[in-house]
Amino acid sequence: MSAEPTAPRRVALVGGGVRSGKSAFALSLGRSLGARRAFIATAEAFDDEMRARIAAHIRERGDEFATVEEPVALPERIASLSGVDVVVVDCLTLWLSNLLLRDQTEGQILERIEALAAAVESARPHVVLVSNEVGMGVVPESPLGRAFRDMAGRAHQRLNRSAGELYVAMMGAILRLRPGPVAVMDEGAR
Template sequence: MESLTFIIGGARSGKSRHAEELLTALPRPWTYIATAEAYDDEMRERIAMHRSRRGEGWLTVDAPFDLVGAIEALPAERSVLIDCLTLWLTNHMLANHDLEAECLRLTEVLAHPRGPWFVVSNEVGQGIVPDNALARRFRDEAGRLNQKIAAVADTVLLMVAGLPLKVK
């Protein structure tokens, strides 16, 4: 079953938990591609919480930058959860990488899933306009990336207060 499910929502909306539930309903093996980097204690705690919640049976691949390479290295028919695109985007922004090129590469590989793939991202455009240029740029880049991924996804779910709403 080759399909791309895009799961988007605000902070603490239940995106990751729902994606994990969808993936674990499928046969093993399960692969979790993590894009987070632990720059501080708070982020280390978040990463540890996610790992402990998943439990055993998961292969975790860290891909804070080379997400495309990590996806391409997976065997066909592998069930995959990618969490999350906005952290991956942040990593590239802070490193001053070519965002347009990176997002295009990612969109192209996600447009051709080789198994059941689930991708998590944050919806960051429904709040107030940020007060600084970097935050506004991030909001805009995340919005553009989310639109591209939603366009190639077979299914798009919007998470609201722990509830999935089917958008596509």
């Protein structure tokens, strides 16, 4: 008796601006990819407002996703996941800022980005990565702001090569860029 064929593992990168709909889309996509779901949260609660945001997001996800908080060791956490069909990571830009605020050098962060790409490419579950597009605005005033913007751009370029699916959220609409043809994703397609 032959084993039932398994669906190909999917890696999706979902980007966009703040409150563009990218996280909601990523969760919807994650729900469609399997019943055993993990959500890796990279945010850290440094103040009451952020603690309230994190609590609200956990309530919104409910029991549909097992929440794993991992602000720094993201590649290792993805590599260690077992017993899940899909993992949603939200978000890469917070992870990068966590690394920058821990005084990681550009070279060290680039190594971490490569480690993340390797973890995503070899992960057993489907992987949905969420990130903020920060390179379409003004040039940041501070060296730290410019370093963050540059690292985010480099991370997006590298992880784009690891992803078979690429989505961008703009003005509440989700555009599928890969696989082609480019298309607006409607609510039924999510």
